Amino acid sequence: MPLRSWITAAAFATLLSACADPEEQFKAGRLYDACDRAWPVCTTTGGCVVGNAQYLEGRFPGTRRFVVRTQGQAEIAVLMLLKTQGATGAETRFEWNEAGCGTKSVEAIEGLSLFKEYEALGEVRRVAKVHREGDHLIEITSDATADYLLKVEVR
Structure with missing residues (x-):
C-alpha cells in the first residue's frame, strides 16, 4: 500500500474511533448481565x-446489589x-x-454532585480497598432519577 493511501486510511480510522459511541466504549467488550438472580x-x-x-444496566431511584469476588486484598472500582x-x-x-460482612466502606455523593461529576468526567467512579478474600457485597442506593450502565474494575 502506498504511503499516501496508508496515511489516508489511518486518518479515517482515527476519525471513526473519535466518533465511537460512549456506551460501547464504556462496555469495552464486556458481557451484559441482567443481574436478576439471588x-x-x-x-x-x-x-x-x-x-x-x-457490565450491568439499571435505573435509579432504587438500590443495586451485586457481589464481587476477590482472591485476597483488592481495590474495587x-x-x-x-x-x-x-x-x-x-x-x-x-x-x-468486606467478605464475611463484618466491616464496610461507605462513600456518598450529595444531590446534584452526581450529575456534575458525570458531566465533567464522562463517568462516575468510586473506589474502595477490601482486605479479605471472598465475596464482597456492593450496594449502590440513590434517590436520583437516572438510567445507567455499571461496571467494576478489580485490581
Whole structure:
C-alpha cells in the first residue's frame, strides 16, 4: 500500500474511533448481565457476581446489589455511565462490604454532585480497598432519577 493511501486510511480510522459511541466504549467488550438472580451474601442477596468481564444496566431511584469476588486484598472500582439524567435526588450512596460482612466502606455523593461529576468526567467512579478474600457485597442506593450502565474494575 502506498504511503499516501496508508496515511489516508489511518486518518479515517482515527476519525471513526473519535466518533465511537460512549456506551460501547464504556462496555469495552464486556458481557451484559441482567443481574436478576439471588446470590446469598451479608444476610441479603446480590443479583449477580460481577467481575472485570461484565457490565450491568439499571435505573435509579432504587438500590443495586451485586457481589464481587476477590482472591485476597483488592481495590474495587465501581464505574457508572449515566444514559439519562432526571431529578438530582438528595444522595447516591456506595457501600463495599468486606467478605464475611463484618466491616464496610461507605462513600456518598450529595444531590446534584452526581450529575456534575458525570458531566465533567464522562463517568462516575468510586473506589474502595477490601482486605479479605471472598465475596464482597456492593450496594449502590440513590434517590436520583437516572438510567445507567455499571461496571467494576478489580485490581
